[in-house]
Amino acid sequence: xxxxxxxxxxxxxxxxxxxxxxxxxxxHLAPGGPAGVYSGNTRMSESDLARIRANLGVDRPLAVQxxxxxxxxxxxxxxxxxxxxxxxxxLMIRDRLPATLELMGTAFILAxxxxxxxxxxxxxxxxxxxxxxxxxxxxxxxxxxxxxxxxIAIYIFSLKLGVLPSGGxxxxxxxxxxxxxxxxxxxxxxxxxxxFFASWSRYTRAQxxxxxxxxxxxxxxxxxxxxxxxxxxxxLRNAALPILxxxxxxxxxxxxxxxxxxxxxxxxxxxxxFYEGLERHDYPRVLGVVVIFSFLIILFNLIGDLLxxxxxxxxxxxxxxxxxxxxxxxx
Amino acid sequence: xxxxxxxxxxxxxxxxxxxxxxxxxxxxRHFFGNGTAxxxxxxxxxxxxxxxxxxxxxxxxxxxxxxGAILAGPSPAHALGTDDLGRDVFTRLIYAGRFSMLxxxxxxxxxxxxxxxxxxxxxxxxxAVDVAVTxxxxxxxxxxxxxxxxVAASAGGGRLWLxxxxxxxTSWMETARIVRSLVMSxxxxxxxxxxxxxxxxxxxxIVRHVLPQAFPSVIVSATTGFAQAMLVESALSFLGxxxxxxxxxxxxxxxNANVFIRQAPLAAFAPGFMIIITCLSFNxxxxxxxxxxxxxx
Numbered sequence: 329x330x331x332x333x334x335x336x337x338x339x340x341x342x343x344x345x346x347x348x349x350x351x352x353x354x355x356h357l358a359p360g361g362p363a364g365v366y367s368g369n370t371r372m373s374e375s376d377l378a379r380i381r382a383n384l385g386v387d388r389p390l391a392v393q394x395x396x397x398x399x400x401x402x403x404x405x406x407x408x409x410x411x412x413x414x415x416x417x418x419l420m421i422r423d424r425l426p427a428t429l430e431l432m433g434t435a436f437i438l439a440x441x442x443x444x445x446x447x448x449x450x451x452x453x454x455x456x457x458x459x460x461x462x463x464x465x466x467x468x469x470x471x472x473x474x475x476x477x478x479x480i481a482i483y484i485f486s487l488k489l490g491v492l493p494s495g496g497x498x499x500x501x502x503x504x505x506x507x508x509x510x511x512x513x514x515x516x517x518x519x520x521x522x523x524f525f526a527s528w529s530r531y532t533r534a535q536x537x538x539x540x541x542x543x544x545x546x547x548x549x550x551x552x553x554x555x556x557x558x559x560x561x562x563x564l565r566n567a568a569l570p571i572l573x574x575x576x577x578x579x580x581x582x583x584x585x586x587x588x589x590x591x592x593x594x595x596x597x598x599x600x601x602f603y604e605g606l607e608r609h610d611y612p613r614v615l616g617v618v619v620i621f622s623f624l625i626i627l628f629n630l631i632g633d634l635l636x637x638x639x640x641x642x643x644x645x646x647x648x649x650x651x652x653x654x655x656x657x658x659x
Numbered sequence: 660x661x662x663x664x665x666x667x668x669x670x671x672x673x674x675x676x677x678x679x680x681x682x683x684x685x686x687x688r689h690f691f692g693n694g695t696a697x698x699x700x701x702x703x704x705x706x707x708x709x710x711x712x713x714x715x716x717x718x719x720x721x722x723x724x725x726x727g728a729i730l731a732g733p734s735p736a737h738a739l740g741t742d743d744l745g746r747d748v749f750t751r752l753i754y755a756g757r758f759s760m761l762x763x764x765x766x767x768x769x770x771x772x773x774x775x776x777x778x779x780x781x782x783x784x785x786x787a788v789d790v791a792v793t794x795x796x797x798x799x800x801x802x803x804x805x806x807x808x809x810v811a812a813s814a815g816g817g818r819l820w821l822x823x824x825x826x827x828x829t830s831w832m833e834t835a836r837i838v839r840s841l842v843m844s845x846x847x848x849x850x851x852x853x854x855x856x857x858x859x860x861x862x863x864x865i866v867r868h869v870l871p872q873a874f875p876s877v878i879v880s881a882t883t884g885f886a887q888a889m890l891v892e893s894a895l896s897f898l899g900x901x902x903x904x905x906x907x908x909x910x911x912x913x914x915n916a917n918v919f920i921r922q923a924p925l926a927a928f929a930p931g932f933m934i935i936i937t938c939l940s941f942n943x944x945x946x947x948x949x950x951x952x953x954x955x956x
Binding site: 340343346347350351354355357358359467468470471472473474475476477479480482483487577580581583584587588591592602603606607614617618621622625626629 | 798800801802803804805806807809810811813814816886890893894897898899900910913916917920921924927928930931934935938939942943
C-alpha cells in the first residue's frame with residue numbers, strides 16, 4: 329500500500345513540473361513583466377530599469393531562470409522571494425494555506441452533506457413538491473456566477489441586514505474568538521458550496537433513480553426486503569461509486585472557486601494571494617501557488633482513488649489504467 | 660459496454676447506448692412537449708433579438724458617457740440607472756448580450772472542434788494515440804486549469820479573441836471523452852464494419868458513418884457547455900482578465916459592481932440576472948434535447 333502510494337506520487341511529479349513550465353512560460357509571455365511597473369516612470373533611466381531586472385534575476389535567459397527556480401523549489405522547497413513584499417513565498421503560502429483549507433473544507437463538507445441528502449430526498453419523492461423545489465434550487469445553483477452570488481450575499485447580509493461581516497477572516501483588533509471566526513466563514517463557505525451542492529444533488533438524484541430501476545433492486549424487493557433496506561443497502565450502495573467519482577473529479581474546481589470567493593470576500597487565503605500576485609506581476613508568488621495547488625489536487629485525487637477502492641472491491645489500485653478506465657466508463 | 664440498436668429517426672441513439680442502459684431507456688419524447696425547454700428557447704431567442712437590435716432599443720450609444728448622471732438611480736431616462744462613468748446600464752446590458760454570447764459561442768465551437776478531433780482519433784485508432792489522448796485529458800482534469808487560464812488570459816493582455824481561445828482550450832475534455840467512448844463502440848457496429856468491408860477508407864468511415872451517430876450527444880454537451888463557457892467568461896472578466904472595457908460583457912459590467920453596489924444596486928443586479936437566466940435557459944434546452952434524444956437515464 330505504502331509503496332503504491334509512493335509510486336503514484338512519483339508519477340505525478342512530472343505533472344507538477346509540466347504545469348510549472350507552462351505557467352512559467354505564460355507568465356514571461358506577458359508584456360511589461362515585473363519591471364514593467366516602473367517603465368512608465370519618467371525619472372527612471374534605462375539603466376535603472378536594467379538594474380531592477382538584474383536584481384530580480386529576470387534579465388537572464390528564460391531557460392536559465394526556470395532551471396534556477398526549479399532547483400530551488402524541488403530540492404529545497406524554496407519558492408523564492410516575492411517581488412512585491414520581499415517576503416519568502418514559502419512563508420506567505422504557509423501563512424495563508426490554513427485559511428484556504430478552512431474555507432474549502434467547510435464548503436466541501438457543506439456541499440457533500442446538503443447535496444447528497446437533498447439528492448436522496450429528491451429521488452425518493454420523485455416529482456413531488458420537495459423534489460421540484462430542490463430541482464429549481466439546484467438548477468439555479470448551476471447557472472449562477474459564484475462571484476455575483478458573493479456580491480449579492482454581501483449586499484443583503486452585510487450592507488442591508490448587517491447580520492454578517494462582509495469580508496476577512498476575523499474582526500481586526502477584536503478578540504478573535506471562535507464565534508467571530510465562524511461568523512466570517514458563513515458567507516464565503518456557503519457561496520463557494522452552492523455550485524457543488526447543486527451538481528452533486530442532481531447527480532445523486534439521477535444515480536439513485538437509475539439504481540432503483542436496476543434488476544438487483546427488483547430482486548431485493550422480490551426477496552421481500554423492507555423498502556428501507558432496499559434503498560439503503562442496495563440502491564444507495566450501488567449509486568455511491570459514481571457519486572464518489574464525480575465528487576473527486578470536481579475537486580480541482582473547488583480550488584477555482586476558492587480563487588474567486590477569496591477575492592470577493594477578501595479572505596486571506598492562497599486564492600486571493602494568487603490573484604494579487606497575477607495583477608502585480610509577482611511571478612514567484614503565482615508559480616508557488618500553482619505548484620502547491622497542483623500538488624494538493626493530486627493528493628486529494630489520490631485520497632479519492634483510495635476511497636474508491638474501499639467502496640468497490642472490484643477496483644484494485646493496480647495502476648492508473650484501472651482507475652482511468654473505471655472513470656471513463658462511469659462517464 | 661453493451662452496444663445499442665439503432666432505431667427510429669435518430670439512429671444516433673445507438674451511440675448513446677454506449678453506457679449499456681438500452682433496456683431501461685425511457686421512450687424518446689418530443690422536444691416541444693417539454694414546456695421548460697420550449698420557454699427557455701423562446702427566452703434565448705428574445706434575448707438574442709434584443710441584443711442584435713440593440714441600436715433600435717435604446718437612444719444612447721454603447722459607450723456614451725454622461726458626466727451629469729454618474730451612478731444615477733432608475734429614472735424614465737435611464738431605466739436601470741447609470742454606471743460609475745455615467746453610461747446607461749440598460750444600453751450596455753443589451754449590447755453586452757452580443758459579446759457575452761459571442762464569446763461563449765466561440766469558446767464552445769473551439770472546445771467542440773478540439774474534443775471532436777481528439778476524441779474521434781483516440782477512439783477510432785486506439786493504441787498509442789488513444790493512450791496519449793487519454794493521458795492528456797487526465798492531465799487537463801487533474802491540474803488547476805482555471806489558474807493556468809487566468810495566467811494565460813493575463814499574459815494575453817485581455818485581447819478579445821484570446822478569451823474564447825483560452826476558455827475553449829481548457830474545456831474540450833468532456834466532449835473528447837464522450838466522443839471517444841462513442842467512437843470506440845461504434846466502430847464495432849455492423850454497419851461500420853459493412854462499410855469497411857465495402858472498401859471505405861478510414862476518413863470516409865469516420866466522416867460519413869461514425870460522426871453523424873455521435874451528433875446527438877455532442878449537441879447536448881455543447882448546449883450545456885455554452886452555459887459553462889458563459890460562466891467562465893464572466894468570472895474572467897470580473898477578475899479583470901477577460902474581455903476589457905469599453906467592450907461590455909455581463910461579466911465585466913460587474914467588475915466594479917461590488918464597489919458601487921451601495922449607490923447603484925441595480926447596476927450590480929441586472930448583469931448577474933442576465934447571466935443566470937441565459938445559463939439556466941441553455942441548461943434547460945440541453946436537458947430538453949437530452950430527453951428528446953433519449954440520452955437521459
